[in-house]
Amino acid sequence: MAIGGIKEHNIRQVTAIKIRQVKENFYLVGDRVSEVQPHCPAMAPGVVITAAKQADVVLSYFLGTAGEIIDR
Numbered sequence: 001m002a003i004g005g006i007k008e009h010n011i012r013q014v015t016a017i018k019i020r021q022v023k024e025n026f027y028l029v030g031d032r033v034s035e036v037q038p039h040c041p042a043m044a045p046g047v048v049i050t051a052a053k054q055a056d057v058v059l060s061y062f063l064g065t066a067g068e069i070i071d072r
Contacts, residue, residue, distance in 0.1 A: 017049050018071035019057060027057045027066075 016031040029050050036042045060066045 017046065017053060019053050019069055021067075021070050025061075027070075029053045029057065 016033070017029065018031070020028045020032075022028050031046075034040070034046075056069050057066065060069045
C-alpha cells in the first residue's frame with residue numbers, strides 16, 4: 001500500500017483518493033498525483049481518508065470481498 005499526500009485539503013482532492021488493485025495481492029491507495037515533500041507535507045484530511053481506505057482493503061481481504069472495494 002502507498003500513501004499519497006494532498007496539497008490542499010479541499011473536497012475535490014479528498015474524493016480523488018482511490019483504491020486500485022495493481023496485482024492479485026497488491027493494492028494502491030492514493031490519488032496517484034500528489035506526493036509528500038518537505039514543502040508539501042501530508043495534510044490530516046487526506047491521511048485519515050487514506051488510512052481508512054487502507055483499513056477497508058485489509059478487512060475486505062480477510063473477509064474475502066476485496067474485489068468489491070476497488071474504485072473504478
